[in-house]
Amino acid sequence: MKLLESSRFEAINSALCFETGDCKIIGRIESYSCKMAGGDKRLFKTMNAEAGTSPHDLQALSPPQCVLNIHSPSKNYSHSQSDDGEGHGPLCDTISRKTLFYLIATLNASFHPDYDFSQAKSEEFSKEPSLTWAMNSIDSNLFATANQSYSALRHQLWAAVDSEICLSECDIYSYNPDLDSDPYGEDGCLWSFNYFFYNKKLKRIVFFTCRAVSLNSMEYCGTDSGIGQELSMDMDEETDMPPKEQMALVY
Numbered sequence: 001m002k003l004l005e006s007s008r009f010e011a012i013n014s015a016l017c018f019e020t021g022d023c024k025i026i027g028r029i030e031s032y033s034c035k036m037a038g039g040d041k042r043l044f045k046t047m048n049a050e051a052g053t054s055p056h057d058l059q060a061l062s063p064p065q066c067v068l069n070i071h072s073p074s075k076n077y078s079h080s081q082s083d084d085g086e087g088h089g090p091l092c093d094t095i096s097r098k099t100l101f102y103l104i105a106t107l108n109a110s111f112h113p114d115y116d117f118s119q120a121k122s123e124e125f126s127k128e129p130s131l132t133w134a135m136n137s138i139d140s141n142l143f144a145t146a147n148q149s150y151s152a153l154r155h156q157l158w159a160a161v162d163s164e165i166c167l168s169e170c171d172i173y174s175y176n177p178d179l180d181s182d183p184y185g186e187d188g189c190l191w192s193f194n195y196f197f198y199n200k201k202l203k204r205i206v207f208f209t210c211r212a213v214s215l216n217s218m219e220y221c222g223t224d225s226g227i228g229q230e231l232s233m234d235m236d237e238e239t240d241m242p243p244k245e246q247m248a249l250v251y
Contacts, residue, residue: 023214032206124178145191170198
């Protein structure tokens with residue numbers, strides 16, 4: 001997967017990182033070409049060989065998030081399924097192994113080098129029912145937390161995504177891992193989402209990932225750890241100075 005540079009996305013990503021109320025919003029939108037590079041081809045071949053399948057074989061997805069009822073701004077790792085009284089879960093969508101690989105490769109590219117999603121299963125992904133539903137789900141999370149800040153950004157954001165990927169032609173998928181696999185599974189993460197807008201004609205994916213982190217969490221404190229460490233080092237250096245030199249710094 002090749003990251004496609006976009007000055008519009010860069011501007012939006014800068015605006016998608018801000019503090020509001022008692023949390024910090026951290027989001028980004030990226031565009032990827034589905035053309036496989038050398039490493040992608042090797043991984044794709046390995047995954048198919050291990051599974052004993054062809055690229056066109058279909059894999060079962062989890063039900064859409066609207067069925068799982070996890071569209072509210074909260075963390076939810078339970079993929080509970082409805083039951084028809086005979087022990088059968090609901091019918092769900094399927095995905096070809098090739099398309100599934102595109103989603104996994106996008107995750108690998110976006111979160112590299114901190115995470116490896118090569119072992120991700122199709123059940124960790126869902127196909128969302130419509131563009132309207134996906135947009136409303138994203139908007140509801142950001143409006144509930146950011147309100148005015150997101151209101152000023154929303155039109156520009158969706159216009160940029162539509163220009164890049166042609167939303168009306170997209171299949172929309174989401175990544176909904178369990179707690180152990182979630183890159184946003186740390187304490188203090190209030191909610192998160194990962195959406196893929198896949199345009200088969202363009203052979204391109206726009207990936208939209210975002211999370212809200214409590215300002216009181218260790219994760220948030222860690223984002224400013226570099227500044228804190230520099231200040232701490234400066235204070236230590238001053239403390240180690242002779243009293244006269246410390247007085248000179250003060251005056």
